[in-house]
Amino acid sequence: MNDSMSRRNFLVRAAALVGGVLLAGCDRLSRSAWFTRMLAVAESINLAARNATPSRIAMAQEFTAADMSPSFRSNGTARPADPEYLRLAAGNFADYKLEVGGLVQTPLSLSLAELRTLPDRTQITRHDCVEGWSAIAKWHGARLGALLERARPLPSAKYVVFHCADSLDDSGALYYESIDMDDAYHEQTILAYDLNDKVLPIQNGAPIRLRVERQLGYKMAKYVMRLELVDSLAGIAGGNGGYWEDQGYQWYAGI
Ligand SMILES: Nc1nc2c(c(=O)[nH]1)N[C@H]1C(S)=C(S)[C@@H](COP(=O)(O)O)O[C@H]1N2
Numbered sequence: 001m002n003d004s005m006s007r008r009n010f011l012v013r014a015a016a017l018v019g020g021v022l023l024a025g026c027d028r029l030s031r032s033a034w035f036t037r038m039l040a041v042a043e044s045i046n047l048a049a050r051n052a053t054p055s056r057i058a059m060a061q062e063f064t065a066a067d068m069s070p071s072f073r074s075n076g077t078a079r080p081a082d083p084e085y086l087r088l089a090a091g092n093f094a095d096y097k098l099e100v101g102g103l104v105q106t107p108l109s110l111s112l113a114e115l116r117t118l119p120d121r122t123q124i125t126r127h128d129c130v131e132g133w134s135a136i137a138k139w140h141g142a143r144l145g146a147l148l149e150r151a152r153p154l155p156s157a158k159y160v161v162f163h164c165a166d167s168l169d170d171s172g173a174l175y176y177e178s179i180d181m182d183d184a185y186h187e188q189t190i191l192a193y194d195l196n197d198k199v200l201p202i203q204n205g206a207p208i209r210l211r212v213e214r215q216l217g218y219k220m221a222k223y224v225m226r227l228e229l230v231d232s233l234a235g236i237a238g239g240n241g242g243y244w245e246d247q248g249y250q251w252y253a254g255i
């Protein structure tokens, strides 16, 4: 059972309890006092339920500059081996284009300069890797929601898939990840091009990497080359929505 479910159950039980207590005390209260009290209780339970449940708009914790880790390590691929990626890197990604396609009305092909003109966000957040390390860093990038508004997803689009330039194994299978539209439009979901006030280095995913702050590190695709909007994850690679998901990790890696 996840957190919001157990909280919801708690609220349901709390509501039953409060209701019972009120009914027991009912004869000692005037009719109108009982009614007013009941409305206030219902209202507060409602508010609590709203805060506790669709947690899809809840914000990940943000920190201050004083909390920042001295450095942000690299994990997984530190430098893609793909010749085309290395050619782009050698030219400081001047020729890089982020392709946006699939279930969109307006496919896009955006240079880094164009990505830097999109509505942006800066956030100091904690990255948690399943391998047992965390680090707090400052990320700056284009809001994915703003980019999607330009591409105009079709109503059938359910997921954004991030296709990366690197491969972690001999099979040559490329790293990829996916998130749903709630996370895609979330205020803190960005395509980061700066880390700790400097241009994102190759070891951390240059030229752009995803930040989806309420999930674990492996969701934060580095070396993003192409976004694909899809209505199902079934047809992509192993069909589980990500490189690590295809090895058995959870697709929704909530923290
Ligand atoms: N393309 C790509 N993205 C990736 C990985 C990777 O190997 N390749 N590793 C993931 C994992 S497990 C983590 S914890 C973070 C590490 O990000 P960092 O190298 O900036 O520390 O990136 C994630 N995104």
Ligand SMILES: [Mo]
Pocket (backbone or CB within 6 Å): 075, 128, 129, 130, 131, 217, 218
């Ligand atoms: Mo990780």
